[in-house]
Amino acid sequence: MVHKEHISKQFDADLEEVRTRVLQMGGFVEEQIEHAIEALTNGNEKLIEQVIAYDHRVNAMEVAIDEICNQIIARRQPTAGDLRMIMMVIKTITDLERIGDEAEKIARMARLIYAADRMHMPRFIEIKHVACIAMDMVHKALDSFARLDLNTAAQIVRQDELVDEEFRSIMRQLITFMMEDPRKISTSIEILFIAKAIERIGDHAKNMSEYVVYMVKGKDVRHVTADEIEREIRE
Amino acid sequence: MVHKEHISKQFDADLEEVRTRVLQMGGFVEEQIEHAIEALTNGNEKLIEQVIAYDHRVNAMEVAIDEICNQIIARRQPTAGDLRMIMMVIKTITDLERIGDEAEKIARMARLIYAADRMHMPRFIEIKHVACIAMDMVHKALDSFARLDLNTAAQIVRQDELVDEEFRSIMRQLITFMMEDPRKISTSIEILFIAKAIERIGDHAKNMSEYVVYMVKGKDVRHVTADEIEREIRE
Numbered sequence: 238m239v240h241k242e243h244i245s246k247q248f249d250a251d252l253e254e255v256r257t258r259v260l261q262m263g264g265f266v267e268e269q270i271e272h273a274i275e276a277l278t279n280g281n282e283k284l285i286e287q288v289i290a291y292d293h294r295v296n297a298m299e300v301a302i303d304e305i306c307n308q309i310i311a312r313r314q315p316t317a318g319d320l321r322m323i324m325m326v327i328k329t330i331t332d333l334e335r336i337g338d339e340a341e342k343i344a345r346m347a348r349l350i351y352a353a354d355r356m357h358m359p360r361f362i363e364i365k366h367v368a369c370i371a372m373d374m375v376h377k378a379l380d381s382f383a384r385l386d387l388n389t390a391a392q393i394v395r396q397d398e399l400v401d402e403e404f405r406s407i408m409r410q411l412i413t414f415m416m417e418d419p420r421k422i423s424t425s426i427e428i429l430f431i432a433k434a435i436e437r438i439g440d441h442a443k444n445m446s447e448y449v450v451y452m453v454k455g456k457d458v459r460h461v462t463a464d465e466i467e468r469e470i471r472e
Numbered sequence: 473m474v475h476k477e478h479i480s481k482q483f484d485a486d487l488e489e490v491r492t493r494v495l496q497m498g499g500f501v502e503e504q505i506e507h508a509i510e511a512l513t514n515g516n517e518k519l520i521e522q523v524i525a526y527d528h529r530v531n532a533m534e535v536a537i538d539e540i541c542n543q544i545i546a547r548r549q550p551t552a553g554d555l556r557m558i559m560m561v562i563k564t565i566t567d568l569e570r571i572g573d574e575a576e577k578i579a580r581m582a583r584l585i586y587a588a589d590r591m592h593m594p595r596f597i598e599i600k601h602v603a604c605i606a607m608d609m610v611h612k613a614l615d616s617f618a619r620l621d622l623n624t625a626a627q628i629v630r631q632d633e634l635v636d637e638e639f640r641s642i643m644r645q646l647i648t649f650m651m652e653d654p655r656k657i658s659t660s661i662e663i664l665f666i667a668k669a670i671e672r673i674g675d676h677a678k679n680m681s682e683y684v685v686y687m688v689k690g691k692d693v694r695h696v697t698a699d700e701i702e703r704e705i706r707e
Contacts, residue, residue: 293695296694296695297695299694300694300695303559307555307556307559310545310555311550311551311552311555314549315546316546317546320542320545320546321542324538324542324562327559327562328566331563331566408661412657412658412661415650415654415657416654416655416657419650419651419654420651422647422650422651422657423647426643426647426664429661433668457535457538457539459531459534459535460528460531460532460535
């Protein structure tokens with residue numbers, strides 16, 4: 238922890254509890270993505286329904302952590318680094334919740350695809366590949382949050398560029414595929430939305446990594462390029 | 473304003489400044505959506521480039537308001553309703569910033585469409601129609617924020633259901649259109665992403681309206697249905 242020792246030990250305990258809860262929420266969200274992609278691969282209906290049903294748990298976790306943060310601000314009146322830590326948490330859980338929404342969307346698309354018995358899924362290897370990168374980004378973003386590690390944060394921003402590129406490539410391939418066989422248009426659109434959901438997961442992981450830089454450096458790096466962030470970290 | 477009179481008049485002035493800035497940011501974001509849709513309609517290249525170039529202004533506004541909120545928390549140590557007000561602001565500007573991103577995406581799609589000289593845009597009337605609803609939602613969300621008006625907030629949640637329905641209808645029509653004429657697939661996908669961006673603008677407006685309910689009722693209504701919110705407001 239970077240913050241100085243507090244007069245109130247209770248304060249440290251509060252912050253520790255909040256960090257633990259964010260990591261638990263993050264772990265759960267990671268599992269949701271993993272299950273969504275697994276269900277998409279093997280058409281496991283039970284798993285599809287589980288991902289959809291469990292989304293409300295992610296939402297409940299966000300609301301609960303938000304509430305704890307409000308209580309900490311009201312009771313402990315944090316300033317400087319401690320306040321930035323709380324702000325980082327409040328923003329991080331918003332992105333985690335939205336990653337959860339994207340996992341749910343992937344599961345819903347998997348349901349549509351399997352309900353229509355369309356087992357042949359174009360560009361499926363590419364989808365799994367880009368999903369792997371996005372999952373790695375979320376995992377790294379949580380590590381970076383836990384250890385306040387700036388180098389990992391910078392790597393995530395680079396990976397996000399790769400995910401965006403992969404998304405555009407999948408889109409181009411799907412368009413060609415649809416032109417060759419218009420009967421596959423519906424399925425291709427579903428796959429396209431799955432690719433889009435994965436691309437968004439990458440965006441959210443990137444947001445999370447930027448909050449870590451803000452927490453540590455006290456400087457807002459949202460909306461700047463990867464190069465600028467790396468310069469910022471070296472300083 | 474719902475909060476009680478403060479010992480510090482400076483505090484009231486701080487809160488007032490923050491609210492004014494959020495409304496300014498909101499007004500600017502509304503203009504960005506309007507311009508993006510206008511540019512999409514008439515292919516005005518200058519306007520397309522302006523929307524893309526101005527997105528960084530939206531980002532800068534978010535960062536500046538965030539900073540003011542942090543300062544208020546650190547200096548004034550707000551509790552209860554005042555703290556909820558600040559939290560509402562911090563969450564609202566995140567959604568406003570992302571609405572700005574969607575406006576930029578629409579402008580980028582307009583650029584692609586006009587660069588390829590594909591003037592015939594399928595489902596364009598429907599796109600303008602759903603964009604009107606989404607813009608109305610953003611406007612209402614800002615009104616609801618300014619006046620802490622719960623009835624408007626409830627209307628927005630209802631409108632969001634309509635926008636989602638319109639999006640699904642546009643998607644179905646585009647799929648039919650692509651099947652009939654595979655040469656139109658590229659343009660159709662671009663239109664589909666424009667529809668998706670508009671649908672997301674609706675989602676963000678809905679988020680904003682939910683923060684107003686939280687601010688006023690002190691109760692979190694995220695992730696509940698429109699019926700539940702209406703019940704909550706009546707209580």
